[in-house]
Amino acid sequence: MVIALGLFLLSLVAKSDHIRQASLALFLGIALLTIPTYVSGNAAAEKICKLASATAPCADTGLSRAMIDAHEGAAFPAMLMMELTGAFAWLGLWQFRRAARMPVWNMAIVMLLSIMTFMAMARTANLGGDIHHPEIRDQGDAPGEPLGREIGSFVVSTKWVWPTCETLHFIGLSLLFGVAALIDLRMLGMLKSVPFHALHRMLPWGILGFGINTVTGMLFFVGAPQQYTNNTVFKWKLALMMLTGLNVLYFTVLDEPWVLGSGDDAPLTAKAVAVSALILVLGVLYCGRMLPFLGNAF
Numbered sequence: 001m002v003i004a005l006g007l008f009l010l011s012l013v014a015k016s017d018h019i020r021q022a023s024l025a026l027f028l029g030i031a032l033l034t035i036p037t038y039v040s041g042n043a044a045a046e047k048i049c050k051l052a053s054a055t056a057p058c059a060d061t062g063l064s065r066a067m068i069d070a071h072e073g074a075a076f077p078a079m080l081m082m083e084l085t086g087a088f089a090w091l092g093l094w095q096f097r098r099a100a101r102m103p104v105w106n107m108a109i110v111m112l113l114s115i116m117t118f119m120a121m122a123r124t125a126n127l128g129g130d131i132h133h134p135e136i137r138d139q140g141d142a143p144g145e146p147l148g149r150e151i152g153s154f155v156v157s158t159k160w161v162w163p164t165c166e167t168l169h170f171i172g173l174s175l176l177f178g179v180a181a182l183i184d185l186r187m188l189g190m191l192k193s194v195p196f197h198a199l200h201r202m203l204p205w206g207i208l209g210f211g212i213n214t215v216t217g218m219l220f221f222v223g224a225p226q227q228y229t230n231n232t233v234f235k236w237k238l239a240l241m242m243l244t245g246l247n248v249l250y251f252t253v254l255d256e257p258w259v260l261g262s263g264d265d266a267p268l269t270a271k272a273v274a275v276s277a278l279i280l281v282l283g284v285l286y287c288g289r290m291l292p293f294l295g296n297a298f
Contacts (some may be wrong), residue, residue: 001030001121005114012107021096024089025249027114031086031229032245036238038079039221041072043229062159064131071127073146076222078120085113087211094203101181152222171217173285175209180281182250187266187274196260203252210245224298233295237287244280246272265293 004026011020044070049058056066088110092102153160179202185191186199221228228234250273251257257270266274291297 001114001118004030005118008111008114012111017096020102021093021253022063024093024110025253027089028086028093028245028249029108031082031089032242034079034082034086036219036242038075038218039228039238041075043224045072046229050148052164064141067144069132069146070125072132072148072257074120076146076148076151078117078124079218081117081120083211083214085110085117087207088113090252091204092249093249094200094207097253097258106121119162127283148222150195151219152225155219155223161219165216165219168212172209172212173288176206176213177209177281177285179203179206179209180277184274186260187257187270191266193262195262195264196257200251200258203248205235205246210248224279225290227297228260231291231295231297233287233290234297237284237291240280240283240287244277244284247277247280 005021007019007023007026010016011023049063049065049068058068088106092106092110095106096102100143155165182191182202183196183199183206186196256267260266260270
């Protein structure tokens with residue numbers, strides 16, 4: 001995050017589009033990695049604390065359950081801010097590809113969000129360090145229930161929230177798969193009369209679907225983390241999601257697909273990326289559907 005933020009600020013001073021693109025790509029990559037990083041927190045707490053329940057004290061008296069809760073409480077809003085930063089970073093890359101420039105309003109939003117996210121991440125990391133170091137803890141800290149856990153309680157205790165999230169999750173998958181299928185099939189030789197820059201307009205709809213799935217998926221996780229932390233199929237789904245996100249970056253910014261006009265045949269690299277994209281999206285769909293059957297969730 002320090003490197004990405006430093007590069008972004010440097011790009012503003014040097015007025016370098018290439019450095020700015022690199023920083024935005026880094027923000028997007030960090031946003032993707034933040035998802036499994038946040039998810040790993042619950043499993044880490046269970047492992048180091050040997051928790052019998054979500055509210056039980058740690059078996060090791062040298063570990064502070066209060067600081068774990070404080071760390072968890074700080075991590076959720078930090079994760080949300082990082083995902084917003086990544087979303088606007090991707091939008092900036094998409095806009096730059098289409099107009100050869102990034103709007104001033106987007107640059108301002110990315111700069112503001114990245115600075116806020118850096119501060120939130122730094123606070124979260126500092127609280128995480130306090131868990132294993134009683135000599136530096138503020139003994140006056142008495143955090144309430146972490147925000148993520150409060151939201152999770154609302155998700156599972158309010159009858160309409162979970163099925164609504166399931167519906168939105170399906171809509172997000174449809175958007176993501178629909179846009180991915182159109183672009184990938186064009187790369188593989190179908191719809192050759194359609195130039196790529198026309199399909200490029202549809203990428204925000206696919207990213208919207210990815211965003212909807214990320215939000216609803218995190219709501220499922222905070223609602224019932226015990227169903228996912230030791231679920232191998234869920235870990236595979238997360239890994240495939242990360243690779244799918246990187247795959248989208250190829251079609252967003254690189255020249256190979258962008259220069260394809262009506263009737264042009266895609267280069268071999270673009271075809272290989274298209275095949276991998278279809279496999280990855282289908283893999284995400286399969287792992288999500290198999291969570292109860294192969295992963296023993298619910």
